[in-house]
Amino acid sequence: MYKKQSLVIFFLIALVLLSLAFTIEFAGDKLTYIPPSVQRTGDSAKGYNYLITGNYLKSGVPYSYYKLLMPMDKHNYLNREGKNAFVPYDFNVVLSPNKTEVVVPTCLQCHAQVFDGKLYVGLGNTFQDFSNISHANNPVTNIGAKAMHLFSPKQYKAALPLFNSFDAVLSSMQTEVQGVNAADRLAILLVAHRNPQTLEWQKKPILNIPSGVVPTDVPAWWLLKKKNAMFYNGFGRGDFGKFLMLSNILTVKDSSEAREVNSHFGDVLAFIKSINPPKYPKPIDENLATDGKTVFTTNCSKCHGTYGANSTYPNLLIPASIIKTDSLLYLSNQQNPQFIEWFNKSWFAQGDNPARLQPFNGYIAPPLDGVWITAPYLHNGSVPTLETLLNSKERPKYWKRNLKKPVYDYEKVGWTYETPNQPQRRTVYNTSLPGYSNSGHTFGDKLTEPERKAVIEYLKTL
Numbered sequence: 070m071y072k073k074q075s076l077v078i079f080f081l082i083a084l085v086l087l088s089l090a091f092t093i094e095f096a097g098d099k100l101t102y103i104p105p106s107v108q109r110t111g112d113s114a115k116g117y118n119y120l121i122t123g124n125y126l127k128s129g130v131p132y133s134y135y136k137l138l139m140p141m142d143k144h145n146y147l148n149r150e151g152k153n154a155f156v157p158y159d160f161n162v163v164l165s166p167n168k169t170e171v172v173v174p175t176c177l178q179c180h181a182q183v184f185d186g187k188l189y190v191g192l193g194n195t196f197q198d199f200s201n202i203s204h205a206n207n208p209v210t211n212i213g214a215k216a217m218h219l220f221s222p223k224q225y226k227a228a229l230p231l232f233n234s235f236d237a238v239l240s241s242m243q244t245e246v247q248g249v250n251a252a253d254r255l256a257i258l259l260v261a262h263r264n265p266q267t268l269e270w271q272k273k274p275i276l277n278i279p280s281g282v283v284p285t286d287v288p289a290w291w292l293l294k295k296k297n298a299m300f301y302n303g304f305g306r307g308d309f310g311k312f313l314m315l316s317n318i319l320t321v322k323d324s325s326e327a328r329e330v331n332s333h334f335g336d337v338l339a340f341i342k343s344i345n346p347p348k349y350p351k352p353i354d355e356n357l358a359t360d361g362k363t364v365f366t367t368n369c370s371k372c373h374g375t376y377g378a379n380s381t382y383p384n385l386l387i388p389a390s391i392i393k394t395d396s397l398l399y400l401s402n403q404q405n406p407q408f409i410e411w412f413n414k415s416w417f418a419q420g421d422n423p424a425r426l427q428p429f430n431g432y433i434a435p436p437l438d439g440v441w442i443t444a445p446y447l448h449n450g451s452v453p454t455l456e457t458l459l460n461s462k463e464r465p466k467y468w469k470r471n472l473k474k475p476v477y478d479y480e481k482v483g484w485t486y487e488t489p490n491q492p493q494r495r496t497v498y499n500t501s502l503p504g505y506s507n508s509g510h511t512f513g514d515k516l517t518e519p520e521r522k523a524v525i526e527y528l529k530t531l
């Protein structure tokens with residue numbers, strides 16, 4: 070009898086503790102804890118090598134035409150050898166299944182950026198131009214228009230999957246401004262043309278494709294090691310490797326190719342987890358940063374965690390009712406029932422390492438390691454500096470970077486910008502457009518000016 074009672078009490082206590090562990094009250098609203106899921110292990114050196122030389126895409130522009138029509142790369146930022154030394158860092162020269170040498174775009178198109186003369190692998194590219202997709206520097210559209218009719222039958226076959234995909238997606242993934250990313254759009258457009266089981270190309274789309282391109286920033290790769298879910302709304306659950314290899318659907322032939330590519334992504338995940346955030350390169354006022362740490366611990370750590378020795382990261386989803394940043398991203402793709410169903414019934418959700426999508430109305434509170442270098446801020450890149458992120462009244466409605474000669478502001482922490490009176494497509498970030506709003510995340514507003522300065526000094530140290 071006595072034993073039974075204590076067992077019941079034990080269970081009750083456990084239940085209370087468990088519910089405390091999974092939700093935290095914030096002004097009456099619940100912050101949701103994301104539990105970890107099993108991940109693959111791998112060899113990070115192999116993963117890096119695969120990323121910068123591997124054939125995770127196997128269809129591309131024939132190298133012989135690329136060489137004729139595109140400027141050869143002079144930097145060789147990645148110190149690559151052979152033909153890879155002559156193409157930009159975000160392309161690999163690989164062998165197609167029919168043994169044609171092809172140039173293929175890589176993850177580094179979106180996940181690397183040259184910053185103050187140095188290439189940072191894993192830093193989101195904030196200069197990519199989806200606002201003008203017929204861009205002359207795009208070898209696929211450029212060479213396709215000029216030379217496709219000249220390809221030999223073998224070259225044509227090697228290039229066709231890439232050209233088919235680009236044909237189906239390019240005209241409907243234009244963003245309003247240069248620097249925001251259309252990868253979420255690309256995902257739904259490509260998925261719509263793929264059989265969920267065999268992954269084979271379907272000429273006619275099998276999903277209803279919603280209108281509108283949702284603009285996003287690109288999260289830094291070095292944050293992933295702390296996160297229990299992928300993507301801005303944390304809807305990427307289960308095996309991360311399956312999401313990492315998702316770009317393969319741009320040109321994949323069938324699920325047997327996907328299986329082979331998938332076998333490398335434990336290594337790629339190991340590489341991504343090995344990346345450390347770059348250190349702030351200018352002097353830091355240590356006393357001010359110490360004051361900032363105190364302000365941060367009181368006002369920000371609940372969501373963003375603690376840093377330095379014994380760091381913690383709470384892995385919390387913040388509901389829309391609290392975060393109040395632009396809603397378009399979590400409402401669109403990331404909530405689209407057909408898209409979610411396609412994925413959760415697809416090849417990606419099966420096998421030894423299943424992944425799944427779990428939508429949420431709101432966003433994950435990201436780790437802030439290396440945040441000094443990741444401007445512009447928020448999931449849609451709508452806020453140019455940390456100073457304006459922490460003082461919402463100062464956020465510019467229209468703002469413009471010098472995209473040719475961008476200058477970083479190491480004090481306000483972010484991009485130096487002008488504030489034109491008028492919006493202008495492609496060059497001026499217009500926060501009054503759907504998806505581009507700079508509202509929400511007003512947690513810095515209640516700080517005093519000295520407190521805000523101190524927090525910014527502290528954020529430089531992360």
Ligand code: HEC
Nearest residue numbers: 175176178179250252285286287288293299300301313316
């Ligand atoms: C066309 C641009 C583009 C390409 C190419 C691309 N990504 Fe991404 N990636 C994005 C964007 C944008 C996001 C954020 C999307 C979101 O959360 O809504 C993202 C998210 C991620 C994340 C999640 C990070 C996090 O913290 O949640 C990882 C990891 C990642 N990509 C890895 C890769 C790898 C590996 C490749 C190549 C095999 C790749 N990506 C190719 C644009 C791209």
Ligand code: HEC
Nearest residue numbers: 368369372387392394432433434435443446447448512513
């Ligand atoms: C209630 C939870 C919560 C609190 C409190 C909070 N944040 Fe955030 N923070 C978030 C979420 C969620 C996002 C992502 C929002 C988005 O992108 O739409 C975010 C984004 C950010 C970003 C932008 C990251 C990037 O790379 O774009 C910074 C910087 C930041 N927060 C700093 C702070 C600071 C400093 C404080 C304290 C003054 C603070 N936050 C308080 C939840 C919170």
